[in-house]
Each structure stands twice: as C-alpha cells, then as structure tokens.
C-alpha cells in the first residue's frame with residue numbers, strides 16, 4: 001500500500017531483514033534503516049544529518065526548519 005508515496009524518493013525499500021518480519025527501508029542519505037512505513041521514514045528524514053535542508057523542504061514544505069538542538 002502507498003507504493004507511490006513521495007517518501008520513497010528518499011528511502012529505498014530493502015525488504016525483510018532476517019531480524020525483522022516487517023519490510024525494511026534504508027535512508028538514501030545515510031545508512032539508517034527503519035520499518036518500511038511512511039511514518040517511520042518521515043520521522044527519520046526530519047532529523048537525518050545527511051539530507052540537506054533543501055531536500056527536507058522539498059518533502060515537508062518550504063516552511064520546514066531543521067529542529068534546533070541547542071546544547
């Protein structure tokens with residue numbers, strides 16, 4: 001379901017992993033892997049250190065800003 005969702009421009013479906021029954025997806029910008037779920041992938045894309053702001057704004061909209069991790 002949702003095979004043509006835009007999130008799949010940013011993640012590659014890698015199928016089931018031996019340790020996981022559910023299909024897995026890998027971020028196209030880093031080696032992060034998560035469940036093949038739009039919600040999971042969006043959650044990672046928001047905080048991915050390797051995807052630039054432009055890429056994130058393309059997906060989340062031009063008002064998206066990097067979360068500000070103040071130390």
Ligand SMILES: [Zn+2]
Nearest residue numbers: 027030032048
């Ligand atoms: Zn990533």
